[in-house]
Amino acid sequence: MNRKQFLQNTALGVTGILYTPHWLIKNEVVLGHNNKRYRLNTQWSQADVARYPVNDCHEMVQDRKGRILLLTNETRNNVIIYDKSGKFLNAWGTEYPGAHGLTLFNENGADVLFICDNNRHQVIKTTIDGKVLLVLDYPRETGAYTKAEEYVPTETAIAPNGDIYVVDGYGKDFVIQYDHKGRYIRHFGGRGTEPRHLLNAHGICIDHRHKKPILIITSRQQNAFKRYTMDGVYIDTVELPGAWVCRPVIRGNYLYAAVLQSSSKLNQKSGFVTILNKNNEVVSNLAGCAPQYTNGKLQELYQDTPAFQYPHDVCVDNDENLYVAQWNSGKVYPYKLEPVI
Numbered sequence: 001m002n003r004k005q006f007l008q009n010t011a012l013g014v015t016g017i018l019y020t021p022h023w024l025i026k027n028e029v030v031l032g033h034n035n036k037r038y039r040l041n042t043q044w045s046q047a048d049v050a051r052y053p054v055n056d057c058h059e060m061v062q063d064r065k066g067r068i069l070l071l072t073n074e075t076r077n078n079v080i081i082y083d084k085s086g087k088f089l090n091a092w093g094t095e096y097p098g099a100h101g102l103t104l105f106n107e108n109g110a111d112v113l114f115i116c117d118n119n120r121h122q123v124i125k126t127t128i129d130g131k132v133l134l135v136l137d138y139p140r141e142t143g144a145y146t147k148a149e150e151y152v153p154t155e156t157a158i159a160p161n162g163d164i165y166v167v168d169g170y171g172k173d174f175v176i177q178y179d180h181k182g183r184y185i186r187h188f189g190g191r192g193t194e195p196r197h198l199l200n201a202h203g204i205c206i207d208h209r210h211k212k213p214i215l216i217i218t219s220r221q222q223n224a225f226k227r228y229t230m231d232g233v234y235i236d237t238v239e240l241p242g243a244w245v246c247r248p249v250i251r252g253n254y255l256y257a258a259v260l261q262s263s264s265k266l267n268q269k270s271g272f273v274t275i276l277n278k279n280n281e282v283v284s285n286l287a288g289c290a291p292q293y294t295n296g297k298l299q300e301l302y303q304d305t306p307a308f309q310y311p312h313d314v315c316v317d318n319d320e321n322l323y324v325a326q327w328n329s330g331k332v333y334p335y336k337l338e339p340v341i
Contacts, residue, residue, distance in 0.1 A: 045333030188232030196234035203247020204215035
């Protein structure tokens with residue numbers, strides 16, 4: 001299922017009204033399991049909706065100053081900057097109609113951003129305040145693309161040496177690797193029937209939790225993450241039955257991911273957030289069922305509390321708070337989740 005088909009299937013009206021029930025808005029609900037439980041705050045954002053509206057809230061990151069940056073495909077303000085309390089600080093960007101992926105990288109002591117734009121079929125590297133530094137067009141060097149429209153990048157990951165990995169999650173599902181100057185190195189993945197192939201390669205991150213860094217790449221329509229070496233050799237698959245996972249986000253020993261929807265309730269606002277430990281075992285689902293393993297096999301995951309509609313990303317701040325951005329969910333601002341000790 002591609003993005004266009006999903007939009008047609010959901011056919012949600014733009015209401016701007018909070019979906020969450022009144023009992024959730026009271027912020028008394030605790031979500032999650034085991035040592036990963038959180039109190040939900042649906043009213044975190046203090047941005048003026050009339051001056052700084054959002055459309056789809058796609059992704060969020062925290063910069064080295066502790067600020068929270070939100071990426072939305074609303075071209076009146078593509079990037080909205082908050083402090084951790086939800087206070088609006090600043091906004092910029094009017095030229096990213098398909099703003100989708102947002103990655104932050106510390107480059108020689110300075111924060112830089114990588115924005116994936118679905119509509120422009122490009123990846124744009126900018127300073128933290130929006131100055132364009134580099135533009136990556138569609139990867140004709142691969143020989144797999146004949147025109148820009150075939151390429152719809154959704155996310156990037158940046159290696160310590162500056163190499164740029166781009167996933168073409170709404171296009172042909174290839175992963176394209178560039179050096180820090182944007183020079184093509186290789187591509188891998190793509191669609192097919194072998195385990196190394198991907199289907200809806202929506203997100204990517206670099207996992208530094210073990211001796212050697214590896215890539216973790218979303219294969220969302222297969223309800224899985226797939227692991228690869230840094231030069232694109234397939235390692236294995238982390239099965240997450242029932243969970244349409246978005247990008248993996250690693251903080252400490254844990255992997256966090258928004259789950260767009262549950263397979264058991266497709267196109268029915270059935271998303272949640274999942275958390276995996278260092279061994280890539282699910283330990284908590286926020287607004288989802290308790291994780292259960294039978295003979296070492298994870299049982300199907302699903303939403304069990306209507307706290308979210310279509311979660312699209314999780315940002316983990318330096319105090320272990322979570323921020324959840326949502327896609328196609330009535331233009332709601334992100335929610336904050338605070339750990340319950």
